[in-house]
Amino acid sequence: FRFQRRPMERTFTEFGDRTDFEAVEVLADRYIESYITGKIDRLDVAYMRFESASRQTPVLETLLPIGQLGQADRAQPSTNGARIEYEFQPSAQEILEEIVPAAFKARLFKCFLDAAVSEQIFRMVAMKGATENADEMIRGLSRKYNRARQSQITSELSEIIGGAAALE
Numbered sequence: 001f002r003f004q005r006r007p008m009e010r011t012f013t014e015f016g017d018r019t020d021f022e023a024v025e026v027l028a029d030r031y032i033e034s035y036i037t038g039k040i041d042r043l044d045v046a047y048m049r050f051e052s053a054s055r056q057t058p059v060l061e062t063l064l065p066i067g068q069l070g071q072a073d074r075a076q077p078s079t080n081g082a083r084i085e086y087e088f089q090p091s092a093q094e095i096l097e098e099i100v101p102a103a104f105k106a107r108l109f110k111c112f113l114d115a116a117v118s119e120q121i122f123r124m125v126a127m128k129g130a131t132e133n134a135d136e137m138i139r140g141l142s143r144k145y146n147r148a149r150q151s152q153i154t155s156e157l158s159e160i161i162g163g164a165a166a167l168e
Contacts, residue, residue: 017120019112021105028105035064045109048118056118063107065099 001008012027034040043064048056 015112017116019109019116021109024109024112025105028101028108029040031064032101032104040064045108047113047115050114050117050121053121056121061111063104063111066104 015023018072031040035043042062043163044062045058046058046060050056
């Protein structure tokens, strides 16, 4: 956003390797409130999805709106073709008001966890590569040093032998 000269309302930089749910919940509540009041009509999250230690994929996922939850989903056809109405206790509206925000918070928290795990895996792979490169460099330098030392010893021995032969 900085390079595109887009204004940022607020930045959240306190998230680290060990993101706790409470910190994400504050952010989630803010997005839910913005969505309900109409400040935003959609929330997309870009992150690295962890699939395995050797595979992480970049993902752009829409978290809000969660989906279409219609009234027709509550009525189910019976075996004879008539529809059966289910009664909810508490009401379906109260259930949705509790479950939907909780589901959104859980999905947002999963995005943070996937991103943190992917970052740690990338770091581990990078450090392993750096260690292997350093080991290879040390082996190469040790060989060069040993060859130079062996060459110096051989030339000193040649000088000693040549000097001894000259004295005879």
